[in-house]
Amino acid sequence: MHDIIVIGAGVIGGLIARELAKYELDVLILEKDNDVANGTTAANSAIVHSGYDPKPGSKKAYFNVKSVPMFKKLCADLDVEFKRIGSLTVAQSVEELVLLADLKKRALANGVEVKILTKSEVMRLEPNLQEHIEGALFAPTAGIVNPFELTANAIENALDNGVSLELNAKVVAISKAEDHFIVKTVYKEYKTKLIINAAGVYADNIINLVSKADFKITPRKGSYFVIDKLASPLVNSVVFPVPTAHSKGILAVPTTAGNFLIGPTSDEMMSKEDVGTDYESLQRIKDSANRLLKNIPFHKTIRTFSGLRATPSTGDFVIEHDPYVKGLINVAGIESPGLASAPAIALYVTHDLVGSLIKLKPKKAFKPHIRPRIRANKLKGKALKELIKTNKDYATLVCNCEEITKAEIIDLLNRPIPVRSVKAIKKRLRAGFGLCQGGFCTPKVIEIMAEYYGVPVSEIAYDEKESYVVKEHEKI
Numbered sequence: 001m002h003d004i005i006v007i008g009a010g011v012i013g014g015l016i017a018r019e020l021a022k023y024e025l026d027v028l029i030l031e032k033d034n035d036v037a038n039g040t041t042a043a044n045s046a047i048v049h050s051g052y053d054p055k056p057g058s059k060k061a062y063f064n065v066k067s068v069p070m071f072k073k074l075c076a077d078l079d080v081e082f083k084r085i086g087s088l089t090v091a092q093s094v095e096e097l098v099l100l101a102d103l104k105k106r107a108l109a110n111g112v113e114v115k116i117l118t119k120s121e122v123m124r125l126e127p128n129l130q131e132h133i134e135g136a137l138f139a140p141t142a143g144i145v146n147p148f149e150l151t152a153n154a155i156e157n158a159l160d161n162g163v164s165l166e167l168n169a170k171v172v173a174i175s176k177a178e179d180h181f182i183v184k185t186v187y188k189e190y191k192t193k194l195i196i197n198a199a200g201v202y203a204d205n206i207i208n209l210v211s212k213a214d215f216k217i218t219p220r221k222g223s224y225f226v227i228d229k230l231a232s233p234l235v236n237s238v239v240f241p242v243p244t245a246h247s248k249g250i251l252a253v254p255t256t257a258g259n260f261l262i263g264p265t266s267d268e269m270m271s272k273e274d275v276g277t278d279y280e281s282l283q284r285i286k287d288s289a290n291r292l293l294k295n296i297p298f299h300k301t302i303r304t305f306s307g308l309r310a311t312p313s314t315g316d317f318v319i320e321h322d323p324y325v326k327g328l329i330n331v332a333g334i335e336s337p338g339l340a341s342a343p344a345i346a347l348y349v350t351h352d353l354v355g356s357l358i359k360l361k362p363k364k365a366f367k368p369h370i371r372p373r374i375r376a377n378k379l380k381g382k383a384l385k386e387l388i389k390t391n392k393d394y395a396t397l398v399c400n401c402e403e404i405t406k407a408e409i410i411d412l413l414n415r416p417i418p419v420r421s422v423k424a425i426k427k428r429l430r431a432g433f434g435l436c437q438g439g440f441c442t443p444k445v446i447e448i449m450a451e452y453y454g455v456p457v458s459e460i461a462y463d464e465k466e467s468y469v470v471k472e473h474e475k476i
Helices: 011-020 059-077 094-110 119-125 147-160 200-210 279-292 338-354 381-390 406-413 422-429 442-453
Strands: 002-007 027-030 087-091 115-118 135-139 143-145 164-166 171-176 181-185 189-197 217-227 238-241 251-254 260-263 301-312 318-321 328-332 397-399
Touching (some): 002 011, 011 147, 027 189, 059 338, 087 094, 094 135, 115 119, 200 217, 200 301, 260 279, 318 338, 328 338, 397 406, 397 442
Parallel strands (some): 002 027, 087 238
Antiparallel strands (some): 238 251
């Protein structure tokens, strides 16, 4: 029997599992997809929000503000790319300057450092803003992070410290015995003392398998443009319009890899599966973004995508013991600023919620760091030549756009999290994330995976289980 089952391997479930790994506990993560970080975590703005925006006194405000100082050490321990670049919330009219003053009051109530900048100060920081900009609220503690790396590396670290992971393990039934739960997946049955429900847009569905959800999760779709790396930056910081009740608006943000995201929309959906993009939504992004920034190179778009955020009917995060079933802990409705709040949520769930039910005994041999990844594209000249001497596969470039080598792919395949798809390599290494979007490197990646696993290339999936790329394979 397990002590704890965590349902969901997104950033919330991943960081909770890593925190639990610090204690003498038998922990299992169940993930319905073929890889970790495949839901909301895989399709968001990748922003560490400063915490000025959430309503003072809310869970969103508390966990966001508490998490922000944690990111630097967390990302250093987990070898994750993180940059504290600050954010600007821009007033596009004189009337909106009043709203900036209101946001400043909210920031002060939340304990967040901010400053209102004049038009000239803003334009010096962001010369691509439109001329009608009147000022901005500057939040220096905001940043950007690689959410794929953060989640995968947190889970890798958890696995290194004794946690287990099952992929393609969709939970279909939960029953409560006297002192434990029986959790049934599509393939197998498990017993556990506690359940942590971190199932994203499906969190209310999970509750209803064994209890009664007093709230509803409504998927809200957000679509984005991905702009290719540019000779000079489109924006230097995270640039927001003044937020609305439902959205932080169409924003522009650099990524840790050097691309730029424009978006997202915020459309209420009936389906928890629909992550398609459409012309109307993308046009709305263009129209709104063009009012904020000039010279946006939409002709350099290399991809559009959509993700679903889990919007709760409560209007706030739901992080609590289930009111009806003891031993079920719900971590639900984690929409924006969910990514930015994840480290502190993990601490609270582990120490306050789990700790109130199970005595936590620290693990003496806990290892806080993962094995660092060698990033060949960061090395030049002599350093790269010396590396190639140790392993000739560092001289074999697989992804030209992102400069990812065969050695790095093989290293990933040798790490604790199973790599069962081309997309898993794409998310964690960026092979296929560049200008050609995998047009040239995908066949090479498939060949490397097939050779490593000793299977035909026709058995290598692109994303979900059995989403094969090659129908037939015949060597010439």
